[in-house]
Amino acid sequence: MDKNERKDRTRGQVRLLQEFYKNLQTWEVSSVGAWLGAGILLSVGTALFWIPSQEYGGDSLDQMMYVLMTYLLWIGLVLYMNPYTTITEERKRKSIMEKLQYLPVSRRSILRFQLKKLFRMVLILGTVQLVGQCAVTAIAYRRLELRNLLFPILLGMLVPGVMSGLIVVTSVMCAKTSKS
Amino acid sequence: MERIILEFDHVTGIFGRFRLQDINFSLPAGYMMGLVGANGAGKTTCIKYLMQEKKRYDGLIRIDGVEHYTHGTAFRNQVGFVSEDNAFFEERTGSQNVDLMRNFYDDFDRELFGNAMETMKVSAAKTYGKMSRGERMKFQMAFAMAHHPLLYVLDEVTAGMDPVFRIDFFKILHEVIKKQEAAVLMTSHIDSELKKQMDYIGILEQGKMTYFGENRDQLWE
Numbered sequence: 001m002d003k004n005e006r007k008d009r010t011r012g013q014v015r016l017l018q019e020f021y022k023n024l025q026t027w028e029v030s031s032v033g034a035w036l037g038a039g040i041l042l043s044v045g046t047a048l049f050w051i052p053s054q055e056y057g058g059d060s061l062d063q064m065m066y067v068l069m070t071y072l073l074w075i076g077l078v079l080y081m082n083p084y085t086t087i088t089e090e091r092k093r094k095s096i097m098e099k100l101q102y103l104p105v106s107r108r109s110i111l112r113f114q115l116k117k118l119f120r121m122v123l124i125l126g127t128v129q130l131v132g133q134c135a136v137t138a139i140a141y142r143r144l145e146l147r148n149l150l151f152p153i154l155l156g157m158l159v160p161g162v163m164s165g166l167i168v169v170t171s172v173m174c175a176k177t178s179k180s
Numbered sequence: 181m182e183r184i185i186l187e188f189d190h191v192t193g194i195f196g197r198f199r200l201q202d203i204n205f206s207l208p209a210g211y212m213m214g215l216v217g218a219n220g221a222g223k224t225t226c227i228k229y230l231m232q233e234k235k236r237y238d239g240l241i242r243i244d245g246v247e248h249y250t251h252g253t254a255f256r257n258q259v260g261f262v263s264e265d266n267a268f269f270e271e272r273t274g275s276q277n278v279d280l281m282r283n284f285y286d287d288f289d290r291e292l293f294g295n296a297m298e299t300m301k302v303s304a305a306k307t308y309g310k311m312s313r314g315e316r317m318k319f320q321m322a323f324a325m326a327h328h329p330l331l332y333v334l335d336e337v338t339a340g341m342d343p344v345f346r347i348d349f350f351k352i353l354h355e356v357i358k359k360q361e362a363a364v365l366m367t368s369h370i371d372s373e374l375k376k377q378m379d380y381i382g383i384l385e386q387g388k389m390t391y392f393g394e395n396r397d398q399l400w401e
Contacts, residue, residue, distance in 0.1 A: 009252065009254065013253075013284075016283050016284055019283055020280060020281075020283065020284070023279060023280050024280060087269070089269070089270045089271055089309075090270065090309075098267045099267050099268065099269060101267070102231055102256065102261050102265075102266050103253075103256065103281060103284045104253045104254060104255075104256035104257045104284050104285060104286075105253055105284050106233060106252050106253045107233060
């Protein structure tokens with residue numbers, strides 16, 4: 001199979017995965033819970049990024065604030081991705097890879113699908129943070145500085161996005177699948 | 181010329197602490213092969229090499245003449261895998277499992293699945309987690325048949341099936357492989373059924389294939 005065939009096949013499998021997850025999550029109660037939790041954490045984390053970065057100095061309290069905001073977003077993203085990476089059976093969380101391992105769908109396709117979902121959410125959140133940060137800062141301070149752009153991009157998008165992305169990659173590529 | 185469905189061509193590899201050495205055999209269409217050996221002989225390793233996405237061995241495995249590794253997971257369309265290792269959704273019914281998974285296959289026949297489940301007397305409305313071992317194997321067999329594979333890989337399938345159905349199971353299998361021009365690779369600890377039902381036997385001992393050929397009475401003495 002050449003590179004183009006593989007690319008086409010991956011795209012096709014991503015579409016099938018879309019359909020698969022749509023059907024799966026129709027029945028999964030735990031998905032609703034995970035998304036509710038994710039919604040709360042991501043909303044709070046995003047709202048905190050609307051506070052103009054000029055309000056933060058360099059003291060330890062402010063640094064803790066940065067960590068908290070990033071952490072809320074990171075955990076929120078992990079919860080958001082939970083229904084795509086795991087499934088609950090017999091009250092235990094199991095990797096979705098256990099169910100997909102012998103189907104004609106590659107790990108590459110599964111990873112592509114999951115990362116697409118994740119980065120779409122990161123982009124939406126980042127945009128909301130950036131717009132909010134700039135709008136509130138412009139109203140309160142009547143000026144914008146470079147840090148008003150960097151603050152949400154680095155701490156609101158890049159750091160939590162990369163950290164959640166690593167978890168997704170690990171869950172797909174390193175999942176222990178075979179029982180024997 | 182016979183169509184070769186499965187070919188192991190000097191397959192050698194290490195799987196954990198286990199080493200498989202220079203496995204060679206060819207299985208033509210319309211035939212069943214039993215893979216025999218004591219626990220730890222390498223039967224499961226051969227199957228893992230066949231079913232895993234990454235190539236963790238030297239040598240070649242071909243399905244219908246095509247090296248299976250180069251086609252990534254596409255080859256799984258051509259393999260019907262029935263094993264305890266094959267996980268389905270425990271809290272979904274047989275039908276729901278089919279609805280979730282059938283779209284991944286190029287050619288899945290829902291009607292054929294239904295007919296096969298009826299023949300094997302298993303209800304598709306039963307939750308997979310509540311099926312007995314024998315029922316799960318029957319469900320997996322029906323699922324496999326529905327996507328028209330070239331190769332059936334059956335790993336300890338008949339353990340747990342009632343003895344009466346076991347006879348019918350092999351009749352169904354023979355009919356299917358003749359009709360679909362498929363082949364069967366099977367592992368089992370039940371010597372009597374390997375002796376009666378298999379066309380070819382491969383004997384594994386400590387990772388080496390010490391015999392591959394037609395099933396003969398002398399092998400079982």
